[in-house]
Amino acid sequence: MRGVPVRCPAAALLVVIAGCGANRHLPDGAARVPEPFRGTVRITLTQERLGQKVEVRVSDPDMVREFLAAIQLVPKNRCKCDHFQAAVFEKQDGSVSVSLCDHCFDFSGRHYKMPAEFYQLFQREIGKAVAAPVPSKK
Numbered sequence: 858m859r860g861v862p863v864r865c866p867a868a869a870l871l872v873v874i875a876g877c878g879a880n881r882h883l884p885d886g887a888a889r890v891p892e893p894f895r896g897t898v899r900i901t902l903t904q905e906r907l908g909q910k911v912e913v914r915v916s917d918p919d920m921v922r923e924f925l926a927a928i929q930l931v932p933k934n935r936c937k938c939d940h941f942q943a944a945v946f947e948k949q950d951g952s953v954s955v956s957l958c959d960h961c962f963d964f965s966g967r968h969y970k971m972p973a974e975f976y977q978l979f980q981r982e983i984g985k986a987v988a989a990p991v992p993s994k995k
């Protein structure tokens with residue numbers, strides 16, 4: 858059969874171009890930061906386990922941005938697991954406390970799945986502090 862217009866490749870190309878255009882308007886991921894965490898200037902990470910408390914303050918703007926970009930809120934049901942880790946997001950107008958574990962990200966009475974990327978960053982920073990423990994403030 859000759860003369861049949863080959864439309865499919867053209868249509869597929871249009872879809873791809875439209876898709877790219879939509880993403881281009883997002884300024885380096887900032888627009889993706891969930892509303893409760895926008896404007897965070899400092900994040901305090903804590904871990905309390907086996908009588909040892911570790912606290913890490915993240916105030917480097919680049920690193921704060923890295924943490925914020927990793928947050929994705931996917932609702933889930935509440936778990937019954939014990940949380941010994943937490944993160945407090947400090948903003949100009951208040952703070953948001955998140956209770957967390959390797960699979961939970963809970964705040965304001967709501968329950969979300971732990972974003973894998975966020976937990977990796979959390980573990981990395983807490984890990985550095987565990988390696989060089991600071992004296993207890995008690």
Ligand SMILES: [Zn+2]
Nearest residue numbers: 936938958961
């Ligand atoms: Zn949990």
